[in-house]
Amino acid sequence: MEVVGLSGSIVLAADDPAVLAAFYAALLEVEATPGLGPSHWRVPWPAGGQLEIYVPSRTRPQPHQGGRLALCLQQSSEGRDAMTVLTAWLEVAEHLGADQAEPPRQEPFGVEAWLLDPEGNRLLLLVS
Structure with a gap:
């Protein structure tokens, strides 16, 4: 096909x-x-x-749900300190209405921070 x-x-x-x-x-x-x-x-x-x-249909509403699916936004540190880049990005997200779900942390693949967007959806900011 x-x-x-x-x-x-x-x-x-x-x-x-x-x-x-x-x-x-x-x-x-x-x-x-x-x-x-x-x-x-x-x-x-x-x-x-x-x-x-x-906005979901009133006849077929979409319930709020936690789950394991999340949006992920990623950027490169491009030679800068990855935690500094993430911290600045996190400040922007919080100023725009996001809530920090977990503090930033170093992982083998980069630094990450888990947030909730203004409607409570999970969002991952990742800097590598």
């Missing part, structure tokens, strides 16, 4: 899509754009595609 015109995106249900789109756009230093309707926003995703943020 040949798949033609295939693309991908990440879908995130939100109580206030405009606010959550503004959060991710500011954190990624990109511009959010309106989507297919008044309760739908799109944010360009660094790996390609879009982060699609929308």
